Amino acid sequence: MDVKTLCLGVLSRRDCSGYEIRKQFEEGPFAHFQDAGFGSIYPALKKLTESGLVNCRAEEQDSRPDKKVYAITQKGRQALFDAVNQQPAADKLRSDFMFMLFFADLLAPAAIDRMIAQRSAHHAKLLNRLEGCDRVLPAGERFVLNYGIAIHRAALAYFEDHGHELVGALLQKDVAE
Amino acid sequence: MDVKTLCLGVLSRRDCSGYEIRKQFEEGPFAHFQDAGFGSIYPALKKLTESGLVNCRAEEQDSRPDKKVYAITQKGRQALFDAVNQQPAADKLRSDFMFMLFFADLLAPAAIDRMIAQRSAHHAKLLNRLEGCDRVLPAGERFVLNYGIAIHRAALAYFEDHGHELVGALLQKDVAE
DNA sequence: GGTTGCATGTAAATGGTTACATGATTGT
DNA sequence: ACAATCATGTAACCATTTACATGCAACC
Incomplete structure (x- = not known):
């Protein structure tokens, strides 16, 4: 399960920017069993956009740079469905x-x-x-x-x-x- | 904490071959909080030997290929000591x-x-x-x-x-x- | 005849982290 | 002033996984 799939999971619940996705891995509902940093999330979103699994729209903000908000597509939902219906790989823990x-x-x-x-x-x-x-x-x-x-x-x-x-x-x- | 350090830890308890080290991560005393496969253990042992942190001796076996048994050196023990006295990185869990x-x-x-x-x-x-x-x-x-x-x-x-x-x-x- | 266990290793590919680059705003 | 938060992205580096390559012995 790579970061692309994790992003699809996050986006299946609501539209998010890359920054917001990362927050969900840092302290949100995914924090206690998965992890992903900026360096893997942004490239993943790029690839997902290229393959049509997510869409991207730019949202203007007051006194802040634009936000790029990503939304999952129907094709993306199908990809998520397929991924979660695989046999899960064993947990990986390094302590x-x-x-x-x-x-x-x-x-x-x-x-x-x-x-x-x-x-x-x-x-x-x-x-x-x-x-x-x-x-x-x-x-x-x-x-x-x-x-x-x-x-x-x-x-x-x-x-x-x-x-x-x-x-x-x-x-x-x-x-x- | 990379595989090199993990191998030093295993070897600090007793001499082992690469194969035996892997078994300890698979089902031995390290299995529930660390993991390492052949593909990372063998190169790690090679580098550890090159830098003098472990020694290697060949052990003959009946009707089996030779075993390469590794032993930690004093320098290796020092390196392990230094590593475990660092601030631990956060646990990494992917489920x-x-x-x-x-x-x-x-x-x-x-x-x-x-x-x-x-x-x-x-x-x-x-x-x-x-x-x-x-x-x-x-x-x-x-x-x-x-x-x-x-x-x-x-x-x-x-x-x-x-x-x-x-x-x-x-x-x-x-x-x- | 097939699988499991013993035994070692390399090379390519994957995937992820870290460091860098930029910059405004808000709070201490 | 300084740190933290918001915000995006790239490039170099690092580590690990996977596949390949080899081969005998024991067991079912």
């Missing part, structure tokens, strides 16, 4: 954070403490955002939203319940040496 | 599965049912693998292992508790039309 904690022996206990506190704060922030969403949503969107809430809650709970154990174990090890 | 469910309106209820059952089975399998691990591990490894267990348990519970709701909502919608 440097977990990799580092895996080698906690190489880290200072104070550094680990800080990392875990930051992580907890991060999960709390995302949770807050997700929990603040309007719950009157199409069934699929609601399901995915609540999944995000469940996962972030579990992660937060894990750090709160077990974070100190890790730091404690390493402090003990240091004393023993 | 086509969640993207598809987000657009559940475009899917047949039976297809969703199948997808969720497959997912649940997948989580159950990973959970089983994680729970079967030896718990007598260095503190960091144990922490990351138990985190994986907590997350997969939460995901599995979510699908078991709410999977039918999604399918139910879509069936109702179909009746209404």
Whole structure:
């Protein structure tokens, strides 16, 4: 599933500019399971326009440069339909954070403490955002939203319940040496 | 954190061939938060050897081609130490599965049912693998292992508790039309 | 006879990130 | 003043994936 398809998904819900699409991956309804930056979104929109899956209109704005607003076409909807009816590829997760904690022996206990506190704060922030969403949503969107809430809650709970154990174990090890 | 660093991490625990490294990302202790395939591991090992971060020895085997076993050097350990003491980059997650469910309106209820059952089975399998691990591990490894267990348990519970709701909502919608 | 596991590697293609380039407005 | 937000885009670079190339052993 490439950025082109992701853009089609975003545009199937409402017309957007490239900038607005990116915001939806950064902090909007797609943020907790997908990601895309400007450098991939703008070229994707260009290609989608060329192949007729989206249309583009320029919207004037007061004291701002024009906005290019993209709208999905019927052909684009068909392409999205085809894409979501494929067999999904396996999830791809890369967590440097977990990799580092895996080698906690190489880290200072104070550094680990800080990392875990930051992580907890991060999960709390995302949770807050997700929990603040309007719950009157199409069934699929609601399901995915609540999944995000469940996962972030579990992660937060894990750090709160077990974070100190890790730091404690390493402090003990240091004393023993 | 690139594949070179990941390989250093794997080799810091024990000497391995490229093939064995890959297995550890596929189903070993790194599988639930990192990934790497042959196409990135072999070139990474080549570069690591060239820069003196790992050594390579050929091991003969009965009725099999030689194995190239890599061992981390002191310089390599230092490089790993430096890497894990950086500020971690944000997690990267791409879930086509969640993207598809987000657009559940475009899917047949039976297809969703199948997808969720497959997912649940997948989580159950990973959970089983994680729970079967030896718990007598260095503190960091144990922490990351138990985190994986907590997350997969939460995901599995979510699908078991709410999977039918999604399918139910879509069936109702179909009746209404 | 086909599939899976063991075992290594390269080359081409894909895809995405990062850095650059530009510039007005709003808030601190 | 400075940072952040809005707004678009390109080009160079980087990393990874996929396909290819090879081959034996074990199992069903």
